Amino acid sequence: MNIPNSVNPRIVIIGGGFAGIALARKLKNKNVQVVLLDKHNYHNFQPLLYQVATGGLEAGSIAYPIRKVIQEYNDFYFRLTSVQEIDTKNQKIIAEIGELSYDYLIIATGSKTNYFGNKEIERNSMGMKTIPQSLNIRSLILENFEQAVLTTDVAERNSLINFVLVGGGPTGVELAGALAEMKKAILQKDYPDLDIDKMEINLIQSGDRILNTMSEKSSIAAEKFLDNLGVKIWKNVRVTNYDGRTITTNSDLTFETGTVIWTAGVQGALVAGLDAKSLVEKVERIRVNEYSQVIGYDNIFAIGDIALMENENYPQGHPMMAQPAMQQGKLLGKNIIKLIRKQPMEAFEYNDKGSMATIGRNKAVVDLPKYHFSGVFAWFVWMFVHLFSLIGFKNRAVVFLNWVYNYIRFDREGRLIIRPFKKKSFTTFTSDEV
């Protein structure tokens, strides 16, 4: 892989998400050689992907070049590649661009959409875990509207502007709210020849409340906010299939729709090669101890969504969110140096700062560890927390400017269909995983 030899021990990090970047920053100029691998050349701020998908922000505003993060780090290398396999016996990784040996390996590959084995749903619906996927969702929404104005078949037209979001977690809820805003702010004005009342936003949740990782108060508030925005919430409904045209469920309920966005589950983005004992089936996460060490290995670690650290408070591991990932990355940065110096490592303790979700134009729900609030003030809190979590001054300024503009003008100008538009036969909506 053309990495220079070094007197320093080599630490290989797979993944430049929240966990990987937090770790990398802690390893700056610490007499270690670090090689950071990612299949994208940028870190992306996943919590705002839904705004890229709905035209509120440009992709560049929520992404940050990885090479820029590490610009002044010594003995620090970035390589753009996916990783196929870990050869634990020979202590090397096998990547698309070649092999690389490691002294310490950190797996921070994050998570991907979980279709629970249903290939037909996977083929016909859209996931939203990456920037290219978000841009594809944006294009698909607008393409469907362009297609809808062309057709004289009422059933087809309604189906094209019927949106179904499967999964009532934060991503589904925030996307539903943003779509409702997009409907009022843009689509109604841009497509005067369509009957916008026919545009439906359906949010399907298999459990009995949305945002079920948050407090019950938040669930109730979020439902009310979504209801006010005209989003239809279907609870206790489980999607059984989607053939590109019709969603079937575990009840008689069906949906005719051209756009299904699937946020109903995530699973670890595993790299092959670890011992089966180290893995947790179904969720595809990697079992780690309190030092983020992968069970069964001394010099392999996993952090972020991919890692499952069992403990009393979190018997099924920490939530797959930015906060635990960043905290694990930070601590591991210290611990690896301690390990190298043969000092005892520090056990991870998750500092739960709370969670929040925004709904539509100016509402949010916020759960702090001992306090819950919702509404416009919660939205202000949401906005500033997200603004200051972005990397880079310029991104913050541009995002802020966009939000102010969008808010004042009731507009979202990010509506370029960048991929080529082809008039499609109705049944060939395809997602385009990148």
Next chain:
Amino acid sequence: MNIPNSVNPRIVIIGGGFAGIALARKLKNKNVQVVLLDKHNYHNFQPLLYQVATGGLEAGSIAYPIRKVIQEYNDFYFRLTSVQEIDTKNQKIIAEIGELSYDYLIIATGSKTNYFGNKEIERNSMGMKTIPQSLNIRSLILENFEQAVLTTDVAERNSLINFVLVGGGPTGVELAGALAEMKKAILQKDYPDLDIDKMEINLIQSGDRILNTMSEKSSIAAEKFLDNLGVKIWKNVRVTNYDGRTITTNSDLTFETGTVIWTAGVQGALVAGLDAKSLVEKVERIRVNEYSQVIGYDNIFAIGDIALMENENYPQGHPMMAQPAMQQGKLLGKNIIKLIRKQPMEAFEYNDKGSMATIGRNKAVVDLPKYHFSGVFAWFVWMFVHLFSLIGFKNRAVVFLNWVYNYIRFDREGRLIIRPFKKKSFTTFTSDEV
């Protein structure tokens, strides 16, 4: 094409560039039905494409949704489609999405890259006339650098970071300057393991001066600015072929390069169906009279780059630039209404406001009709003229903010490789026309 019947005469406009949009604006609520067709759903500000290609601006900042332009226009329709043919006999157009009859037809399809019939150059080099093309150039530049750090073959590595721009017009010159800035501001810092001095920027011009549509003083000043930036200018050199690896020329000179950007010529983006007598061969433009009427037709017009209006001052037609296109669009808007009212039309007279080009960080050359200046003040003029020519307040604000940030920080953060990165065998660089 599912356009409602109307009591108003139907005007069909093909193309939402500078000419088409200027025309559309003049036809707002004028008791005509207007159908505007474009293969993109946005108007793009071509003069700044080179900044998208070099990471200075995001695509969304220089594009504007066409549907937003016409949001409050009565009896006004936009359709996203390419147009295959004009059936002048039956007064209809044949598009990908169906057929449409017209009372008046305006061809404003602009221009496309002219490879002068060399298919191999077309296949292996990149044009820069659209936003997707600019994004592809950006990705290719960064991909080549990612590829260069992987290889241990010195010749291959040098070739990957050797850039050749063919064509010394404004696009080639501005791109060369921006690449030189990108080299200093980003690439040098982002790729410390590469010897950045090996990155060459070669600008090849077939004539004896660059910017040959501008004053000689501007050519000389621009050459000096480029020279200071380290750009190598090759004059009186004609490229004969590029096989994806080596450029050959009409002399002994050859270039080993992985990136060729071709700005050496443009031709009209013709739509089939017009009588051969109306066309100008080689440049593929449409011959029009002083009212922009296509020679041989009463109710078909052509404006902008595609139109060639011969007159005393411009024996080969007006320059293929934004200014003539906008002026022709505006006047035609008035003239069509006059024609419908059976009033005499007004002949077009081009008001040459001058031309300019920017070079690098803070230099430009400006030719006013009777006055020339260059340097930092010219760059200020260039900047404000372009800023205020953008459509939309938010685009102006975001572009301004980006420019200030890039200027102060010597940075360009738009460096996302959005298309999937695959390690390539060296000979398979491909352009990707959209």
